Amino acid sequence: MLDFCDTTGMLVSPRTNRRWTVIDGIPRFVCDEHLESFGRQWTRYEVAHAEEDRATFVAKTGMPLEQLRGLRVLDAGCGGGRYAKVCGEAGAIVIGADHSRAVDKAKSLCGHLPNVGLLQADLKQLPLEPQSFDFVFSIGVMHHDADTRRVFDAVAKLVRPGGRYSVWLYRRNQWWQELINTGLRHLTRRLPHSVLECACHAGAVAGGIPGLNRTLNKIVNFSAHPNYENRVCDTFDWWAPEFQHHNTTGELMDWYRAAGFDCLQELPPEKSGWLYRWAWERNLLIGSGVNVTGVRR
Numbered sequence: 001m002l003d004f005c006d007t008t009g010m011l012v013s014p015r016t017n018r019r020w021t022v023i024d025g026i027p028r029f030v031c032d033e034h035l036e037s038f039g040r041q042w043t044r045y046e047v048a049h050a051e052e053d054r055a056t057f058v059a060k061t062g063m064p065l066e067q068l069r070g071l072r073v074l075d076a077g078c079g080g081g082r083y084a085k086v087c088g089e090a091g092a093i094v095i096g097a098d099h100s101r102a103v104d105k106a107k108s109l110c111g112h113l114p115n116v117g118l119l120q121a122d123l124k125q126l127p128l129e130p131q132s133f134d135f136v137f138s139i140g141v142m143h144h145d146a147d148t149r150r151v152f153d154a155v156a157k158l159v160r161p162g163g164r165y166s167v168w169l170y171r172r173n174q175w176w177q178e179l180i181n182t183g184l185r186h187l188t189r190r191l192p193h194s195v196l197e198c199a200c201h202a203g204a205v206a207g208g209i210p211g212l213n214r215t216l217n218k219i220v221n222f223s224a225h226p227n228y229e230n231r232v233c234d235t236f237d238w239w240a241p242e243f244q245h246h247n248t249t250g251e252l253m254d255w256y257r258a259a260g261f262d263c264l265q266e267l268p269p270e271k272s273g274w275l276y277r278w279a280w281e282r283n284l285l286i287g288s289g290v291n292v293t294g295v296r297r
Contacts, residue, residue, distance in 0.1 A: 024107055029121040032100045043080070043105045045233040053082045059270035061137045061166040062293040068092040071134040076123050076155045077141025081106025081116075088113035092135075095128065097121050124154040131296075133158050137166040140289070143245040149255060156259040159296045165261060166293040172246040173283050181221055181286065188239035196240055197232070204231035218279075221286040238287060249290045261294035 011020045011027045021028045058065060069091030075084040078096030084106060087094045094116045096106050103120045110116040121127060123142070136159050142151040152167065159165045172178065188196055203222030207213045208231070213224035223234035238244075249266050256264050269280050269288060279285050 024104065025118075026103050026107060027119045027121075027127075029119065029125075029127060030099055043102060045229050047227070047230045047233050048080065048082045048085070048109060049227070049230075054086050056270060057083045057086045057139075060139050060168045060267065060289070060291055061135075062265060062267050063135060063137070063164065063166065065090045068135070072132065074128070074133045074136040074155075074158055076126075076136060076138040076158075078103070078106050078118070079141070081109040081118070083137070083139060084116055084118075085110045085113065088116040091115075095119070095133075097123060097126055097128075098141075099123065123151050126154070126158065128158055130157050131160045131163075134160060134163045135166075136163070139168045140170070142167065143169045143247070144241045144243050146243055148245045148247065152252075152255050153259055156256075156261070156296075159261075161296050163296050164293060165256070165296065166267075166291075167252065168267075168289045168291045169252060170244065170246045171283060171285070171288045171290045172248050173286055177219070177284070177286055178246065180219060184220065185239060185244065189242055193240065197236060200232050200235040200239065203235040204228055207231040207235070218284060218286055223287075234287075247290055249292065252290050252292050256292060256294045260297050262297055263295040265293050267291040267293060 011022050054065060057063075065086070068087055071092045073087045073092040073094045075087065075094060075096040078084045078098045079102045081096055081103075084094050084096035088110055092115065094113075096103070096110070096116060096118045098106070098118075098120060099122055101120065103118045106118050110118070119127070123138075123145070136155060138155060142148045142155075145151045148169065156165060173181075188199070191199075200222075206216065207222050207224045208228065216222075217224060221235070221238050223231040225231045225234055253264050253266075269276070269291075276285070280288055
C-alpha cells in the first residue's frame with residue numbers, strides 16, 4: 001500500500017527507486033491522456049449533493065452504508081470524489097483512484113476526511129497490493145477505457161477472498177439508439193470542448209422542459225437531472241469522451257465468473273415506476289446501466 005504524502009514532493013519506490021510526482025498530496029502516476037474531458041468536467045462543475053450521492057451509492061453498489069465502517073474500500077474511478085466522500089463519512093478506509101485530474105476536485109471534496117487517500121493512476125495498473133480490499137466499486141468509469149474488460153479484470157484482482165466487487169457500466173440499448181448516438185458521438189467527441197459545452201447547455205435547457213426530458217432524450221441523449229449544472233455535466237459526460245462502450249448484463253456476469261466471483265446479483269435501477277422499469281427491461285433508456293455485484297471466491 002502506498003504511503004500518501006500531504007505535501008508536494010516525490011514518491012519513491014523502495015524496490016526500483018522509480019520516482020513519481022506528488023502534487024497537493026496526491027501521487028501522480030499518469031497524466032490525463034485520452035481522459036482529459038473528465039478532468040475538465042469534474043473540476044469545472046459542482047455536482048455533489050450529499051443525500052442524493054448516498055442514495056446513488058447504495059443503489060449502484062448494493063452496499064448499505066452502515067456496513068462500511070472499518071472496511072478497506074477502493075473507489076476505482078473516483079472522478080470528483082462524491083462516492084469516496086460517502087464511504088469516508090461512513091467510516092471506511094478509502095482509496096480513490098482516477099486517471100484524470102478530477103482527483104483535484106476529489107481532494108477538495110474529501111480533504112476533511114483523514115481516512116480518504118487519493119491517487120492519479122491508470123486503473124489497469126494501480127500501484128496497490130493484490131487482494132487487499134474488502135470492498136471495491138466502480139460506477140460509470142470502466143466503459144471509457146479502450147478495453148473495458150481489461151480494466152474490469154485488473155481491478156478485480158484487488159478484491160480479497162470473501163470481499164465484494166460492484167460495477168456499473170453503460171447498458172447496450174436498442175440497435176437504432178446505438179446507431180444514432182454512435183454516429184453523433186463520432187462528431188461531438190471531435191468538437192472543441194468550448195463548442196460542445198454550449199451544446200450541452202442547450203441540452204440542459206431541454207432537460208428541464210416537461211415532456212421533452214422524458215421523450216426526446218430517449219433518442220438523442222441529454223440529462224433530465226433536476227439540477228441544471230448536473231444536467232450540463234451529465235450531458236458533457238456522454239458526448240465528450242473518446243471511448244464509450246456499452247454492455248449487457250450477461251456479458252458483465254460472465255466477466256465476474258471468469259475472474260473468480262460468485263453470489264452474483266444484478267442490481268435494479270435506482271429509479272422506480274412501472275413505465276421506467278418497462279423501458280429499462282427493454283434496453284430503451286439511453287444512459288442507463290448494467291449493474292452487478294459479486295463476492296470473490
